[in-house]
Amino acid sequence: MKFGIRDEEFIRGKVPMTKAEIRAMVMVQADIQPGDTVADIGAGTGSISIEAALAASKGDVYSIERNPEGIQLIRENAEKFGCSNIHPIKGVAPDAMDGLPPLDVIIIGGSSGNMHEILNRAETLLSKGGRIVLTAVTAETTGEIVKEFEGRPFRLEGFQMQINRLRKLGHYHLYNPLSPVFIFTAEKI
Secondary structure (H helix, E strand, O other): OOOOOOHHHOOOOOOOOOOHHHHHHHHHHHOOOOOOEEEEEOOOOOHHHHHHHHHOOOOEEEEEEOOHHHHHHHHHHHHHOOOOOEEEEEOOOOHHHOOOOOEEEEEEOOOOOOHHHHHHHHHHHEEEEEEEEEEEOOHHHHHHHHHHOOOOOEEEEEEEEOOEEEEEEOOEEEEEEOOOEEEEEEEEO
């Protein structure tokens, strides 16, 4: 399956959206299988939820987002891409995670300052071999993630991505840098 749907394909508003290149790498790290059950926490416009739903074609994706505009965009994008297996949940994690079924993959793009509690809940929802993929753009969040996984039954890996997009300027081509993003993957052991 090809990941990294073009950004322009999504219905967008003022809600943040993970860029295509980062989304593609998140999906590679998530390793979603057709029958998986996935939670996308801090789902924004639903761009990652869409990619996850396409990968989990026989599974389900629960998109948790606190912003009402985001919930509407998730619904609109799910309809546009024909993803009837997306279930938008308006709320803030971890409370919005109440009632979720056992999960195979959890993708965390935003924690609203509740990282510790979200990971506590994630630990109980994931079975052995389940994966958490987290993205972070601030130094504070990266440090928090590393610290939060100390002593938990997970194998944590991470790396930073820096994307520069080519653009034409007159007769020349320049690279426009996007903000660097840290991607962490934690597998439950």
